Amino acid sequence: CQHLIVDHFDFNREIVSISLSYLDRFLSTRPVNKKIFQLAAMTTLYLAIKLNEQGTLKMSSLIELSRGYFMVEHIAAMEEAILRALSWYVHPPTSLAFVRHLLMLIPSGSCSGIVKHELLELARFLTELAVCDYYFVTRKPSSIALAAVLNAMDGMSSSRLREDVRQRFVESVRFVAGLDCDNAEVEECQVRLRDMYFQGGYYQNHQESPKEHDGVTYDEDFQRSSPVCVGDVHQGQPINHPQSSQYFNSH
Structure with missing residues (x-):
């Protein structure tokens, strides 16, 4: 599981999104068996870390993680x-990157720094949930990010995030970023993320009265925890040593 590996070595969790972007795009170019899938998943993680982290993950550590x-x-x-399959396009836009930029559109001075930080952390968590669901593979990172931010805002009480601030944010997103909060894909992502959040048991009832939005009750604060696994990778057997990268191009 890539999240477990990233957490173990104390790397940024956004590495997982980058790694899976590599993996999804690579797999779209060819069919692979389970063994090659596992190897590709390990290699994309190694590549994402190498290109985006100051620290490094030694190849020997990967070999140890693969149990030989x-x-x-x-x-x-x-x-x-x-x-080669990615044509060296190795800096994909991630949902979290969009989240950071979108939150900059909240009017200055309209809410406290603590509220902005909590919005970022909850939206970050929701983008991590999206990584766990194949449904989001075909969705735009910007749509996932906007859905995550809107859900995070829905989780804030009006005493902490005024409704007029939210409306001004929606307008800024439309005119500055060219994104429509009422877009069908954004709304679908909102529903999917919200369902994952509640069904996954991450929601925690508090003593304060929750508010309701579209028939779903939201607490004033969301429990901030993180998913621990993107998905189990199939265990495979050792494969024959390849002579060159052409070995993989043929599988």
Whole structure:
């Protein structure tokens, strides 16, 4: 599980989104079996860390994590195959990156720094939930981000985030970012994220009276925790040593 690995080595959790972007785009170019899928998942994580973190994840650590299923030659060859498949487009926009930019559109001085921080943390958590669901693979990162921010705002009471501030934010998003909060994809992402949040048990009732939005009750604060797993990776057996990256291009 990529989140567990990232947390263990104390890397930024956004690395998982970048890694899975590599993986999804790579898999869209060819069919693979379970063993190659596992190797590709490991390699995209290694590549994302190498390109986006100051610290490094040694290839020997990856080999140890694979329990000896793969060797250095496998990872190196797969890395080359992935880079070629991606045409070296290795800095994808992530939902969290959009979240950061969208929150800058909240009018200055309209809410406290604490509220803005809590909005960021909840929206960040919701984007991490999106990583766990294949449904979001075909959705735009900007739509996921906007849905996460809107859900985070819905979780704030009017005493902490005034309704007029929310409306001004919606208008700024439309005119500055060119995004429509009433867009069908955004609304679908909102519903999906909200359902995942409640059904996953992350919601926690507080003593204060919750508010209601579209038939769903929201607490004034959301429980801030993080998903621990993107999804279990199939366990495989050792594969034959490849002679070159062409081995992977043929699978």
